[in-house]
Amino acid sequence: MEDNNTKSRQRPVMLQMQNITKYFPGVCALDDVNLNVFRGDIHSICGENGAGKSTLMNILSGVHPHGSYEGKIIFDGNEVVFKNIKESEKVGIVIIHQELTMIPELSITENIFLGNEVVKKGLIDWDTARRNTVELLARVGLNASPDTLVKNLGVGQQQLVEIAKAFAKNVKLLILDEPTSALNEADTTNLMKLMLELKSKDITCIMISHKLNDIARISDAVTVIRDGCTVETYPVEAGNVDQDRIICSMVGRPLENRYPSHESNIGETIFEVSNWCVEDPEIPGMYACYNNNFFVRSGEIVGFAGLMGAGRTELMKSIFGRTYGNYLGGTIKIRGKEVQIKDVNTAIKHGIAYIPEDRKVYGLNLLDTIRKTIVSANLGSILRRRLLDLDEEFQVAKKYCKMLTVKTSGVDSRVTTLSGGNQQKVVVAKWMFTEPDILILDEPTRGIDVGAKYEIYRLVHKLADQGKAIIFVSSELPELLGMSDRIYTIFEGHITGVLNREDADQVKLMRMMISTSTSNSETKNKGIAL
Amino acid sequence: MKTIREIFGTEIRQYTMVIALTVLILVFNIATNGKVVTPANFQNLISGNAYVLILAIGMVMVIVIGQIDLSVGSVAGFSGMILALTARNFNLPTWVAVIIGLSVGVLIGAWQGFWLSKFNIPGFITTLGGWMIFRGGVIWISGSISVPVPEGLKYIGAGYLPEWGPAFTGLNNSTLLLGLLAIGAFAWSKIWKRNHTAKLYGIKDALWPVIVRIVLISVVIGYLTWLFGSGRTGTSFPVPGLILVVLVIIYHTITQRTTFGRHIYAVGGNKRSAELSGVNVKRTYFLTMLNMSFLAALAGIMFVGRSTAAGPSDGTGWELDAIASVFIGGAAVSGGVGTVLNTIVGGLMIAVLNNGLMLMGVGADQTQVIKGLVLLAAVVFDVYNKEHGHASIFRRLLPKKESEKEDSQQIASSS
Numbered sequence: 001m002e003d004n005n006t007k008s009r010q011r012p013v014m015l016q017m018q019n020i021t022k023y024f025p026g027v028c029a030l031d032d033v034n035l036n037v038f039r040g041d042i043h044s045i046c047g048e049n050g051a052g053k054s055t056l057m058n059i060l061s062g063v064h065p066h067g068s069y070e071g072k073i074i075f076d077g078n079e080v081v082f083k084n085i086k087e088s089e090k091v092g093i094v095i096i097h098q099e100l101t102m103i104p105e106l107s108i109t110e111n112i113f114l115g116n117e118v119v120k121k122g123l124i125d126w127d128t129a130r131r132n133t134v135e136l137l138a139r140v141g142l143n144a145s146p147d148t149l150v151k152n153l154g155v156g157q158q159q160l161v162e163i164a165k166a167f168a169k170n171v172k173l174l175i176l177d178e179p180t181s182a183l184n185e186a187d188t189t190n191l192m193k194l195m196l197e198l199k200s201k202d203i204t205c206i207m208i209s210h211k212l213n214d215i216a217r218i219s220d221a222v223t224v225i226r227d228g229c230t231v232e233t234y235p236v237e238a239g240n241v242d243q244d245r246i247i248c249s250m251v252g253r254p255l256e257n258r259y260p261s262h263e264s265n266i267g268e269t270i271f272e273v274s275n276w277c278v279e280d281p282e283i284p285g286m287y288a289c290y291n292n293n294f295f296v297r298s299g300e301i302v303g304f305a306g307l308m309g310a311g312r313t314e315l316m317k318s319i320f321g322r323t324y325g326n327y328l329g330g331t332i333k334i335r336g337k338e339v340q341i342k343d344v345n346t347a348i349k350h351g352i353a354y355i356p357e358d359r360k361v362y363g364l365n366l367l368d369t370i371r372k373t374i375v376s377a378n379l380g381s382i383l384r385r386r387l388l389d390l391d392e393e394f395q396v397a398k399k400y401c402k403m404l405t406v407k408t409s410g411v412d413s414r415v416t417t418l419s420g421g422n423q424q425k426v427v428v429a430k431w432m433f434t435e436p437d438i439l440i441l442d443e444p445t446r447g448i449d450v451g452a453k454y455e456i457y458r459l460v461h462k463l464a465d466q467g468k469a470i471i472f473v474s475s476e477l478p479e480l481l482g483m484s485d486r487i488y489t490i491f492e493g494h495i496t497g498v499l500n501r502e503d504a505d506q507v508k509l510m511r512m513m514i515s516t517s518t519s520n521s522e523t524k525n526k527g528i529a530l
Numbered sequence: 531m532k533t534i535r536e537i538f539g540t541e542i543r544q545y546t547m548v549i550a551l552t553v554l555i556l557v558f559n560i561a562t563n564g565k566v567v568t569p570a571n572f573q574n575l576i577s578g579n580a581y582v583l584i585l586a587i588g589m590v591m592v593i594v595i596g597q598i599d600l601s602v603g604s605v606a607g608f609s610g611m612i613l614a615l616t617a618r619n620f621n622l623p624t625w626v627a628v629i630i631g632l633s634v635g636v637l638i639g640a641w642q643g644f645w646l647s648k649f650n651i652p653g654f655i656t657t658l659g660g661w662m663i664f665r666g667g668v669i670w671i672s673g674s675i676s677v678p679v680p681e682g683l684k685y686i687g688a689g690y691l692p693e694w695g696p697a698f699t700g701l702n703n704s705t706l707l708l709g710l711l712a713i714g715a716f717a718w719s720k721i722w723k724r725n726h727t728a729k730l731y732g733i734k735d736a737l738w739p740v741i742v743r744i745v746l747i748s749v750v751i752g753y754l755t756w757l758f759g760s761g762r763t764g765t766s767f768p769v770p771g772l773i774l775v776v777l778v779i780i781y782h783t784i785t786q787r788t789t790f791g792r793h794i795y796a797v798g799g800n801k802r803s804a805e806l807s808g809v810n811v812k813r814t815y816f817l818t819m820l821n822m823s824f825l826a827a828l829a830g831i832m833f834v835g836r837s838t839a840a841g842p843s844d845g846t847g848w849e850l851d852a853i854a855s856v857f858i859g860g861a862a863v864s865g866g867v868g869t870v871l872n873t874i875v876g877g878l879m880i881a882v883l884n885n886g887l888m889l890m891g892v893g894a895d896q897t898q899v900i901k902g903l904v905l906l907a908a909v910v911f912d913v914y915n916k917e918h919g920h921a922s923i924f925r926r927l928l929p930k931k932e933s934e935k936e937d938s939q940q941i942a943s944s945s
Contacts, residue, residue: 323806344808356806363806365799367866376796377807379789387787391730430807 012077014039014204015060015173020071022055022064029055030069031228037173037221042195042205042238044215046246047225047449053208056225057175061095062088076172092172096162098181104151109133111150112165136164140194154309156187163194174198175206180214181447184308184475185510192218210449213478216241224249247450259482260454262461266485267298269336271352271438271469276330278318278493288325289315289493296438296469301460303484304473305509311493312473313357316440320354321347334438348377353436355427357443357473363427364415371397371411373426378434400429404459421452428459439463440471445479457483477506489513547859547875554879558886565889566882569761572754573768577688577836579881580770581606581829583874585852586859587781588825590873591818593856594785594798596865597646597653599822600849601638601660606830607845608664609635613831614677614840624682628831635827636820638664643819647812653819661849669842676841679834687835689769701759702766709755716751717744770832777825782870794818798865854901855880858908879904 017035021028030052037043047053058064060073062082073080075091082088085095102111109130118125118132133146142160150158159179166174176195180188195205195218209215215222216239223233224246231249236242247258278289289311296302306312317324319332321344331338334350341347347354356362364373374397375382382392397411404425408418415423424444431439441460445453460483464470474480480487481504488498489512497512559566585602592599613631616622622630638660645656691704699706720740728734758767785791793814796804805811829848834840859876861868883904887897 320806321808343810344806345810348808354806356803361800362802365796365803365866367799368795372792372795376792379792383789387783388789388792390787391726394730 011039011041013037013074014041014076016072016074017056017060018072018074020056020059020069020073022052022059022069029228030059033071033225033228033230034233035223035230036233037204037206039204040199040202041220042199042207042218043221043223044219045206045208045223045225046210046212046215046250051225051250052228053225054177055228057095057177057206057208060088061085061093061175089169092170093175094166094169094171094173095175096159096166096177096179098178100155100158100162102150102158102161105149107147107149108137108144108153108161108164109146111161112136112168116165116168132168133164136167137161139167140164141190154187155182156184156190156308159183159187159191160194171203173204173206175208177208178210178447179207180209180211182308185477186307186514188214210447211476212241212243212246215246216243222246226250250450258450258454259479260458260461262464264301264464264485265299265467267300267467269295270298270334271296272333272336273319274331274333276315276319276332277328278314278325279328281325287328287493289318292330292490292493292495294488294495294498296471298437298467298469299464300485301464301470301472301483303480303487304471304490305477305480305487306490306513308475310490310513312490313442314493315490316354316442316471316473317356319347320344320352320440323354348434348436351435351437352440353377353431353434353438354440355431355442355444357446359420359423359427364423366416367414369412369414370401370406370408370418370426373415374400374411374429374433377430381433396433400433401426404429405455419448419452421448421455424448424452424456425459428456432463436468438469438471440473442473443475444472445474445476477509480509481506547872551875551879551882554882554886558882558889562886562889566886567757569757569759569765571885571889572757573690573761573765575881575885576758576771576774577768579877579884580768580774581833581836582848582851582855582881583774583877584777584825584829584832585848586855586873586877587777587870588822589849589852590856590859590861590868590870591781591785591794592653592822593853593861593863594794594865594868595815595818596798596801597815597819598853599642599653599657599819599826601642601657601664602822602826602829602852603845603848604661604664604668605635605638605823605826605845606833606848607840607843608638608668608830609827610679610830610834610840610844611668611672611677611842614679614834615671617680618677624680627680628683631831632824632827635823635825635830638827639820639823640816642823643816646819647816665846668844672840672842674842676839678839681838683831683835684838685835686769686773687832687837690764691766691769691772693764693766699759701756702761703759705755705759705766708767708772709751709759712751712755713748716747720744770836773832778870778874785870790814790817795866798867800866851880852877854905858905860912876908879908 013036015035015037017033020030020033020035022030033052033056035045035056045053045056055064059069062085065083066081073082075093080088080091103114106114109126112133113124113129118129120128130146137144137146137160140160140163142157142164144153144157150161153161163174179191183191192214195207198205199220207215207219216236218238219236219241220238221233221235222241224231226249272295274293276289276292277287280286280288292315294302304312304316314324318327319341321341323344332341333339339346339350341350341352360366365376368376371393375393379388382389382396384392394411400406401408401411406418406422406425406429408422415426418426428444444460445456448456460470460472472480472483474483481501484501486498486500487504487509489496489509491513499508499512555566565571585606589599589602609631612634613627616630617624617627642653642656642660645651646653691702691708693702693704695703720743724734724737724740755767785794793804793809796807796809797811797814801811804814830845833844837844855877856868856873857863857876858879859868859872859874861873880901883901884897887900892900
């Protein structure tokens, strides 16, 4: 390792961004930022949301053309000037965005050569394109037919196709923006392996990420950006990275503990689900959730661990007013009384709130203002003589913004003006306003920065202290271990076990998340059967 | 410039459109040597366009939920024809025939809403079907011949308010009363709002901008009152115009102040999030489509009343005028954005264009071309402004918005 590290120091500099300053109307997004990346390195860039990471990468890839910023870019020894993305791709800089940009209805081949078509006599040469695709897919280790439609691939596989696409463009410097934010552990490991392979082929990588674990696993160097300035850049040794140092420079203050300490005050069982079975809406006859039993007590935070696609979200959604799949059987008991919950309104009336996983897709109407959003799941409570009482709406919104310390210029601002963390707080406020007893939080901290995560954790603790039953679904095991009193693991739609916080660790959980060993084999066969 | 901002306050975007409309009217008035701003022409303008504006009210709701209704012209024609036929063939009283006509609209709306909400067939398809079905239907049931409608219908299609009371005003007293009511209501609402804001936000706005605002609007309403009321004896603010005003008030309230209204915007803004917030998306779709056809039937009935007979080609092309009004009014094609008030202003722009160009002697062919260009320009202007973060042209001329600063102060001081 040591050896490897010294070697990378001797490598020539691949990219230098010098004194980059960029203004957007009214704000200085980047202020005199410097970035040096060595050839063949995996260079991580960290920073809170809005720190300027993406702006910097957009300048590098030509999204913000030369002339719209100040400073110099030296790539592979030459000063470069890009007017658009095409020009940066020509010299071998390829960016893979957080939101994958492929077209779901097209095949892998069509996607890889989109905008880069192999043309012979004015017509696309699909044979060559297809042959090249097979080759490219082999290089990224994706075992799929080039004719597969992208919509039929998992997120992890789509990521690989994106990288294959970058290969097709003769990539020298690959920029990955939050590559693992939507990946499960297995896919992340796979991606990391591929990145190390790229490194061995002398391809330089820049990775932007919030996930410190991922950064720690493979980085050769780390640059931290805060408020549009470079805070520090230093070489690191993969597998031996001081995460707290990164966090300190990201937030600008020492952070003693990533998870606030909390003593749970656990009461009686208030939410109980038994024998819950749901059919997959896409594949008739297939169970999406099979025979699930779990319970939550008041004041308890119950974690749900599972790989992406294990059926966590599906289970929660089907419980929350049957918003996913076809209900096949099972009962819900609230405070010992069985209830029939066939739609969202009934679920809300019974005191269940579901804070969905992807706030921009499922949680928010991005056209709405903060005040309209906060009351939107409980309009009935601000009705006066059948009309909405806009004053009360204003008061409610102000109260919740204050309570959750939402940073905004006013409750009449659009939710899009908020940072990710504050948007998430508004979604939480919207559901707190329904005054639930049972709160289901599905990936509540995805894509928000460390500081905001901490605030969300504290909020969850506060809700638990009020005696609410909390279900906490997350892909990040450290988060679950830091937050939950008990953790259920789920695999292929079935709950495979439960561990108390004291007994749980990452290895145990992972083992339960990728096998059905704790359930008997008969159940398993039924669960996965056609 | 700062003064202007203080007078118009946060509603500046709406005022921008009204000002554009006023400028348009004045330009036409100059170009036609004063033929546009006359009592007779304004009465005509309102009663001759009320039906399209009523369609636009329904259409903006349809477009806000992210759908479109292409069938409204055919539905209007079909309902009008059903009314005419039932009234003539069964010798029904006018009011019964009107109810039958409106019921037909509701039934058609239920039919189209059914396909959208139960089978998720896009409104574009169901109503394209409806456009053919009911256009064919109206020609079929009428045998391609115009059918006269009861005389009484003329009142709601092109009637005037009654004359009464003393004549010294020189105006139609019904119109005068309406004008005074409007001024009173406006002034009261502004003063109430000011006091209310003081109570709620703890910040008292200066009094003078409120008074200037009230005086300005009173002058405008007063002038319009005089314009509509001073026509030849027996004329007034037209009845279809009054129906329109009532509908605008009702639908403005529905869209802005009711749960159903919020649901419309929620479904159009983000259907999946709306679903997970407890909005019954199917019901919202269904009711919005139902309402559209109901308003289409009403528009059709008013139109046949005005033209005293139901014809097989009544309503042809109305859907396009209604849709254009909505988009000139600033609605988004992707749904979630659009208001009844802005749509009405957009619709009035089209009406004024039609009217002004006609009075200038421009042919229907060229009018069509100009309307198309105006639609495109309005939407381009809107999209450009949104992309560059300016709500209106005034934003660019004026310094930083005062109210935004105040907002942040409020939050700061309250926390």
